Amino acid sequence: AQTVTQSQPEMSVQEAETVTLSCTYDTSESDYYLFWYKQPPSRQMILVIRQEAYKQQNATENRFSVNFQKAAKSFSLKISDSQLGDAAMYFCASKPSNAGGTSYGKLTFGQGTILTVHP
Amino acid sequence: EAGVAQSPRYKIIEKRQSVAFWCNPISGHATLYWYQQILGQGPKLLIQFQNNGVVDDSQLPKDRFSAERLKGVDSTLKIQPAKLEDSAVYLCASSLRLAGAGSGNEQFFGPGTRLTVL
Known part of the structure; x- marks a missing residue:
């Protein structure tokens, strides 16, 4: 079974500054993936970044990077040089790498964090 | 590459009525998912x-x-009869495969259908 917890319902940041969104997870799977998805008000869910749990190196995608602490089961997202277009709901999610057992490779989402970017 | 298509984008119905949503996944994607997203939740x-x-x-x-x-x-999701608590956004997603290593199990989402049950 998987659970994903985002403890920050809302966050705000000034344009051009840096913000970090928190996420903790729990899983019984030995190998899994972690994701951050962005959902703007238009509702289209977009993948921001992914991390393979067996990789120790933190993933980065341009202004987005993660801090993956496997032992602590923590997976935070850092957005650098924040832009007005970054304003959205951000979801942390986990997925087993295998489709066996009862997980069926299911993607489990956290509750989301609303990010506001101030000009 | 075309994304995941969904229709309709919005639907308003009375409780106890029926409704159907349609999804066309990305070409070649074997795995298709339907999600329910209640306002303010994942x-x-x-x-x-x-x-x-x-x-x-x-x-x-x-x-x-x-x-x-x-x-x-393509896939269709039907609700019959609808209840007030079914009011939500229904998201369709697809991925190249269900699981395994690499990026092929990443899910791509459609724009969703917002359902309001009165």
Whole structure:
């Protein structure tokens, strides 16, 4: 079974500054993936970044990077040089790498964090 | 590459009526998912298909919800009869495959259908 917890319902940041969104997870799977998805008000869910749990190196995608602490089961997202277009709901999610057992490779989402970017 | 298509984008119905949503996944994607997203919450998986077979429907309220994916491409999700608590956004997603290593199991989402039950 998987659970994903985002403890920050809302966050705000000034344009051009840096913000970090928190996420903790729990899983019984030995190998899994972690994701951050962005959902703007238009509702289209977009993948921001992914991390393979067996990789120790933190993933980065341009202004987005993660801090993956496997032992602590923590997976935070850092957005650098924040832009007005970054304003959205951000979801942390986990997925087993295998489709066996009862997980069926299911993607489990956290509750989301609303990010506001101030000009 | 075209994304996941969904229709309609919005639907308003009275309780006890029926409604159907349609999804066309990305070409070549074997796995298709339907999620329910209640306002202010994360998406909850309802059902997932691998080609035209159901992989997991454990969270689908089968007394009122049904879904099919004929020919392993398009899919429809139906609610009959609808209840007030079914008001939500219904998201369809697809991925190249169900699981395994690499990026092929990443899910791509459609724009969703916002359902309002009065």
